[in-house]
Amino acid sequence: xxxxxxxxxxFPGLLFAGVGGGLLSWFDRKITARVQFRVxxxxxxxxxxxxxxxxxxxxxxxxxxxxxxxxAPILAVAGACLSSVFILLPGFGISSGFRGDLVxxxxxxxxxxxxxxxxxxxxxxxxxxxxxxxxxKLIIGYELSLLLVLAxxxxxxxxTISLNEIIAVQQQQGAFIGSISGMLLFIVSMMCVQxxxxxxxxxxxxxxxxxxxxxxLEFSGFTLAMVKLAxxxxxxxxxxxxxxxxxxxxxxxxxxILWSVLKLLGVVLLITLVRNTNPRxxxxxxxxxxxxxxxxxxxxxxVLAYFGY
Amino acid sequence: MMREVYIxxxxxxxxxxxxxxxxxxxxxxxxxxxxxxxxxxxxxxxxLYFTDGGMMNLGLGQKxxxxxxxxxxxxxxxxxxxxxxVDSLAKLIIIxxxxxxxxxxxxxxxxxxPRIRPRSFFTYVLITAGCSNGAVLADHMLLFxxxxxxxxxxxxxxxxxxxxxxxxxAKKTFILIGASDGIxxxxxxxxxxxxxxLSISAMSVPTTSLITVIAFVCLLIxxxxxxxxxxxxxxxxxxxxxxxASSSALMPASLxxxxxxxxxxxxxxxxFIINDWIxxxxxxxxxxxxxxxxxxxxxxxxxxxxxxxxxxSQVGYMVTGFALGTPLGVAGGLFHMFNHALYKxxxxxxxxxxxxxxxxxxxxDLGGLSKVMPLTFFSSIIFALSISGIPxxxxxxxxxxxxxxxxEFGQGSGIANQLWIVWLALTMFGSALTLASFxxxxxxxxxxxxxxxxxxxxxxxxFMSIPQLVLAVICIGLGVFASGWVIPKVIQSVSGSxxxxxxxxxxxxxxxxxxxxxxxxxxxxxLFKKNIRVEKxxxxxxxxxxxxxxxxxxxxxxxxxxxxxxxxxxxxxxxxFDIYEISRGTVLGISKALSWLHLGVLPVYLIWIIxxxxxxxxxFL
Numbered sequence: 001x002x003x004x005x006x007x008x009x010x011f012p013g014l015l016f017a018g019v020g021g022g023l024l025s026w027f028d029r030k031i032t033a034r035v036q037f038r039v040x041x042x043x044x045x046x047x048x049x050x051x052x053x054x055x056x057x058x059x060x061x062x063x064x065x066x067x068x069x070x071x072a073p074i075l076a077v078a079g080a081c082l083s084s085v086f087i088l089l090p091g092f093g094i095s096s097g098f099r100g101d102l103v104x105x106x107x108x109x110x111x112x113x114x115x116x117x118x119x120x121x122x123x124x125x126x127x128x129x130x131x132x133x134x135x136x137k138l139i140i141g142y143e144l145s146l147l148l149v150l151a152x153x154x155x156x157x158x159x160t161i162s163l164n165e166i167i168a169v170q171q172q173q174g175a176f177i178g179s180i181s182g183m184l185l186f187i188v189s190m191m192c193v194q195x196x197x198x199x200x201x202x203x204x205x206x207x208x209x210x211x212x213x214x215x216x217l218e219f220s221g222f223t224l225a226m227v228k229l230a231x232x233x234x235x236x237x238x239x240x241x242x243x244x245x246x247x248x249x250x251x252x253x254x255x256x257i258l259w260s261v262l263k264l265l266g267v268v269l270l271i272t273l274v275r276n277t278n279p280r281x282x283x284x285x286x287x288x289x290x291x292x293x294x295x296x297x298x299x300x301x302x303v304l305a306y307f308g309y
Numbered sequence: 310m311m312r313e314v315y316i317x318x319x320x321x322x323x324x325x326x327x328x329x330x331x332x333x334x335x336x337x338x339x340x341x342x343x344x345x346x347x348x349x350x351x352x353x354x355x356x357l358y359f360t361d362g363g364m365m366n367l368g369l370g371q372k373x374x375x376x377x378x379x380x381x382x383x384x385x386x387x388x389x390x391x392x393x394x395v396d397s398l399a400k401l402i403i404i405x406x407x408x409x410x411x412x413x414x415x416x417x418x419x420x421x422x423p424r425i426r427p428r429s430f431f432t433y434v435l436i437t438a439g440c441s442n443g444a445v446l447a448d449h450m451l452l453f454x455x456x457x458x459x460x461x462x463x464x465x466x467x468x469x470x471x472x473x474x475x476x477x478x479a480k481k482t483f484i485l486i487g488a489s490d491g492i493x494x495x496x497x498x499x500x501x502x503x504x505x506x507l508s509i510s511a512m513s514v515p516t517t518s519l520i521t522v523i524a525f526v527c528l529l530i531x532x533x534x535x536x537x538x539x540x541x542x543x544x545x546x547x548x549x550x551x552x553x554a555s556s557s558a559l560m561p562a563s564l565x566x567x568x569x570x571x572x573x574x575x576x577x578x579x580x581f582i583i584n585d586w587i588x589x590x591x592x593x594x595x596x597x598x599x600x601x602x603x604x605x606x607x608x609x610x611x612x613x614x615x616x617x618x619x620x621x622s623q624v625g626y627m628v629t630g631f632a633l634g635t636p637l638g639v640a641g642g643l644f645h646m647f648n649h650a651l652y653k654x655x656x657x658x659x660x661x662x663x664x665x666x667x668x669x670x671x672x673x674d675l676g677g678l679s680k681v682m683p684l685t686f687f688s689s690i691i692f693a694l695s696i697s698g699i700p701x702x703x704x705x706x707x708x709x710x711x712x713x714x715x716x717e718f719g720q721g722s723g724i725a726n727q728l729w730i731v732w733l734a735l736t737m738f739g740s741a742l743t744l745a746s747f748x749x750x751x752x753x754x755x756x757x758x759x760x761x762x763x764x765x766x767x768x769x770x771x772f773m774s775i776p777q778l779v780l781a782v783i784c785i786g787l788g789v790f791a792s793g794w795v796i797p798k799v800i801q802s803v804s805g806s807x808x809x810x811x812x813x814x815x816x817x818x819x820x821x822x823x824x825x826x827x828x829x830x831x832x833x834x835x836l837f838k839k840n841i842r843v844e845k846x847x848x849x850x851x852x853x854x855x856x857x858x859x860x861x862x863x864x865x866x867x868x869x870x871x872x873x874x875x876x877x878x879x880x881x882x883x884x885x886f887d888i889y890e891i892s893r894g895t896v897l898g899i900s901k902a903l904s905w906l907h908l909g910v911l912p913v914y915l916i917w918i919i920x921x922x923x924x925x926x927x928x929f930l
Contacts, residue, residue: 001820008821061846063758065679065686074829078822098818101811103712106737107700114699114744121752124677125846129757136745143741144734151730159720161713161811221840222832302730 004098012088013081014233021232022046027265028235028272035276046232050225058221063124072119073219073226079111080233087237090163091244092252102150102161105241109196112230113139116205116215123218131214135205137283138195141290142202146192148298149185153245156181156305167249175248180309184301186246188294193238194271195286197231201278202286210280239267310365313357314393317350317403317442321410325435336426340418343431347414350438351407358400364448364510367391394448394510397803398574398643402445402567405647409563409654410438412776417555419772420661427469427556434559437463441564445571450497450507454490457531460568461486464560468552478547481889485544489534496527512580516587525581529591532576536569537561538628539598542621543887546605549617550670554661557613561620562657563650570627570646577631578639589725591632596732599625599739606746608878610671613664615750616656619696622739623649629736630711633718640796640804641710648703648787652692655780659689662773663754666766672749677759681766684774686755688781693751695784697744701819703784706791708740713811789819 007013025046033040060066085098086105113135120132156176157166176182195202205215219227243249243263250260281289324346328339366388374381384391414434421430437460444456465483470476501507503521505514516522530541537545549557577583599622606618627649630642662685669675679686695702712733719729768774787795792815801807833841884890906917 001817004817004821005824008824057840057842060841060843062843063677063846065677065756068679068690068756070833071826071829074825075822077829078825081825082818082821098814099812101713101813103709103737103811104700104813107698107705110741110744111699117748118751121748121756122679123846124757125848127848129752132748132752136748140741140745144738147734147737148730151733154716154733155719155730159716161716218846226829 007085007089007098008081012092013085014077017081017084017088017233017236018229021234021236022050024235024239024264024268025232027268028275031269031272032276035273046228050228050232053225053228054222056221056224058223059218061123061125061218064218065122065124068122069119069218070223072115072122073223073230076112076115076119076230077226077233079108079115080230080237083108083111084233084237084240087163087241087244090167091240091250093167093250095164099162099164102154102163102166102245105163106146106150109238109241110139110143112234113196115230116227119219119223120215120217125218127211128215128217131205131207131211131217134283135198135215138202138204138286141287142192142195142294145188145290145294145298146196148295148302149189149192150245152181152185152298152302152305155302163244166245170248171251175246177246177248179305181301181304182246184297184304186242188298188301189242189246190267190270190274191290191294193242193267194274195290196238197234197271199271199275201274201281203280204283204286207280235268239264239271242267310357310360310362310395311368313353313360314365314367314395314446316353317357317407318439318446321346321350321435321439321442325432325439328435329429329432333428336421337418339431340414343435344411344414344418346435347407347411347438350442351404351411354400354403354407354442357395358404360395362395362397362400365393365395367393389508390449390451392448392452392508393446395446398571399445401647401799401803402571403442405567405650406438406441406445406564409559409650410434412658412779413555413559413654416558416658416661416773416776419770420555420665421553426553427467430467430555433463433466437467437559437564441568444568448508448510450509453509454493454497457493457535457568457572458490460564461490464548464565467556467560468548475551478544478551482544482548485534485541485889489531489541492527493531496524496531499524499527509575509580513582514580515582516584521581522587525576525587528576528580529573532569532572533594533628534569535565536573536624536627537565537621538569538624539594539601539621540886540888542598542602542624543884543889545621546614546617549620549657550611550614554613554657554664557617558654558657558661561617562653566620566624566627566646566650566653570624570631570642573628573631574639574643577634583634585723585725588632588634588723589728592629592725592728592732595625595629595632596735596739597625598622598628600735600742603739603742603746604878605881607742607749609746610673612672612750612754613657613660613670615672615746616653616660619656619743619746620649620653622743623653623696625739626708626711626736629732630714633711633714635714635718636805636807637710637717637809638714640800640807641707641712641714643804644710644791644796644800645704645707648695648707648784651780651784651787652695652704655688655692655777655784656696658773658777658780659685659692662768662777665773667763672753675754675760676757677755678763678766679755680759681763682755682768684768684778688777689751689755691781691784693747695788697747698740699744700813701788701791701815701822703786703788703791706788706796706813706815708736709811709813710796711736713809717810789815791815 009015026041026043029045030040060069083105086108117132117135120128153166153176154161157169160166170176177186198205206213216224216227247263252260324342328342331339369384369391374384414431417430427433440456440459440463444453444460447453447456461483464486465479468475468479468482470479497507499520500514506512514521516525534541545561548561602618602622602625606615606622609615609618626645627642630638630645662682663675663678664670666682667675691702695704698705698708715729715733715736718726792813880886
């Protein structure tokens, strides 16, 4: 049991994922700054933000459902940590400790978004409500595409939902991205990750310039720090998930360490570049994008995978 | 064993009939008696669970009549009709029947206002409980259909028709359930004619010829109508909207599901040998039930109706699980049946509580009730997250089993096996849509600004709160101990043993979630207590304490826009797809056409008679 708590709180859970995610967040901000011809923040800026927010005053709206409003950010962090444990333990090839499968991971990855939604609705602010409704619609949009990606992965790995076995299959036969269907799946899953991270073009729920931060509008101080922490963790977890299911996972021996880090940075770089070169979509556009195009891509990929391509 | 069986079947029925004679003004006393009987029945159900079980005879002849009397001889000769089969599935279901009867009886003492109170409510609740126990234990199909038929009548009596709309809903329920019972008897008649035995344990009918498939479909229609699966579900939303919340919590939400799915399990696992095409057809029905009903639920404004559509949608998961036919799928379907009964009747109880306090039916008219009804809010959140399958609650555990069942099923070679991705994607997507509609339920009723007229509300009625909390605790418990205790010890004893193909350690994860919540609370309490301030929300540069909110009910409409789906919604609202309306239209149309022939002019009738005679001559000569 102590081992489980260690995995959850230290490595690869809260502490590791928080620090790693913070560094990735710096990477993302630095790249963004370079794209916009700015200098960008120092390496530790995400952590300064976090510590500053921890010390700030927390304001609760008067017509909020207070307990739920305060608990929601904590549940977001808990969900993010659990998904990081379930993805990174097999991803790093650690076979001891507790295990989860693809279905569990799929549901856990939904928990942070759900917690933001419930927190925003509990805040009682109409604009946060609006953001929550947008986030829910976006979830309905991308969820089916992500599901189809996972179904295709299960098919390619030979009807197994264990992440360990999916990685093992890839290490024997080469990463799934090496096939035509794998490339299509990579595109779809990157778009889903973009939407799950709420980055442009899918930052519909928190659109600062439009609805003033929407879903995160009423979070402040400690609660906002928790939201930031959950977002850092997700910035590590979701790209790692793509690496695990499509790019063959991580390996920590010799030169493979470099490759593993480069894979992760490459995925984050792609996400950052997409985010910096696109305008925000309307909710209708993004729903159509996922419902028609991404689902179509995923279905084509499934058919190709069925015939062995 | 004999004594337990007698008590759980006959005690509720007899006490129910006695309560019928008690005047209406002693409503509370009747409720307390009914709750006590339900508690006794639950106790004996639990005792029955720990007996060995096996086949037994009801033995009415020896028990009640002296040897040598005519009645004794008659009943002894008819003993094959009164065989009971006390197996592990029946024992488990009976415990849940007892539990729901007890909780709903206690709740109803506090809940039922005279306006919505059906006549002799507790009489019918107790008869329902006794007959459900009888139906679950019966081994011979005739005894089974006897109890099953009585349940249709009590279902009808538990909804009060106090105006034309509610009366129409009651009539619709009665006609659909009655018609399905008739179709079931037709199926039994076919089996009888073909010479198969009619006791469930001895039956093993192959579905190779058309006639046995017809018999199977007839029986399946009975199970589907009772459980509320597409396309025979249409009575469930109407019933849920217009019946009192305790009737809905007892019948469509829990007991009807338990019985309908129980019969489905018997059909699939012991009575018939299923072929590939039937599996395919039933899987299609299962996933379309999930998706269609949840889409309808998303568009509802009446929160009880929303729950009614979910009572349909969740049946799809159970049907899918049982249709897979593998131990993993059966276990998933079975576990989901219990979980669904728990959280759905809990949700109906919570909805009834809200309705009683506010008198409003529409989500749009409510909001902010979390401040005045914290217990109901807490239990509703548990139920809503559970039905949406959020780990580590019980709804997730059973859905996880079903998904694994589907993936495992995909290794087979039949046509239904090859389509496993379709089943997997649609069942999981249904779960996301369920979440969306429960976000609407929770936020619309409990969150946002509170209407000032409800500021004085208090939750003082513990008769109503305690059953909800009990159900919420059971939901959490079944989820937390799912993978360690519930599935291996309880579910596998019924479904047969299997090994998971995935991994889920529910207790560990629950513990970690608990640790996070505690850590979070510690942070709030110790470090930041001084640093928390309550302020009015600030909107558009001004402090704003508005009582109107951006309401959850409407914005889901924008998802579909002016698409094909939107026109389907409109058609569905006009009941173009309702099997009851379709058959009613057909029957009335035919009788209208026939009435056109009844002119009342004698020569025309004579011409018809002669024409008929001529036709007969031509055919037979």
